[in-house]
Amino acid sequence: METLARESEPDGRQDFERVQKARYRPARLTGLLLVLQAAGLAGLVAYELLDLSVLAQQGEVSAEVQRSVSDVASVFFVPSAVLALLAALSLVIVARRGWLLAASSQSLCLAVCLWLYSAENTPIYVYPVMISSVLIILYLNSRTVRTLFHSRQTTGGGGRRR
Secondary structure, eight states: OHHHHHHHSOOHHHHHHHHHHHHTHHHHHHHHHHHHHHHHHHHHHHHHHHHHHHHHHHTSSOHHHHHHHHHHHHHHHHHHHHHHHHHHHHHHTTOTHHHHHHHHHHHHHHHHHHHHHTSSSOOTTHHHHHHHHHHHHHHHTSHHHHHHHOOOOBOTTSOBOO
């Protein structure tokens, strides 16, 4: 009779593992979004460099303009993509620094997009990159993600520190 009762009860360890997986799901989703954004930024840098090299070969753009625009694209978007990849890796292992790296990469990406937006000829890809950065920042600041990284410092008596 006892064995039937034990078999019918759900295993506490399996429930705990399922809860832990569900708890870390927002961090993994954020990591996936950051990897996708980093890949997109790398694609934009590659597009800019290839497009300018083709225009320079056709004689439509001088080599000086090509060098300056490619430097701008690589200098400003590459660090943001690298930070996003580091943040994604850190979020997968649920390190507290991952949230800070993700927020930093998004703020750097938004700063570059705003700078490009203020330029005379605004590239068309600025708008989707800005939208994705804002959405990732909103998701990073959502309650589910913030509570995952919230410190649970308690005193010896079991109460919360104030």
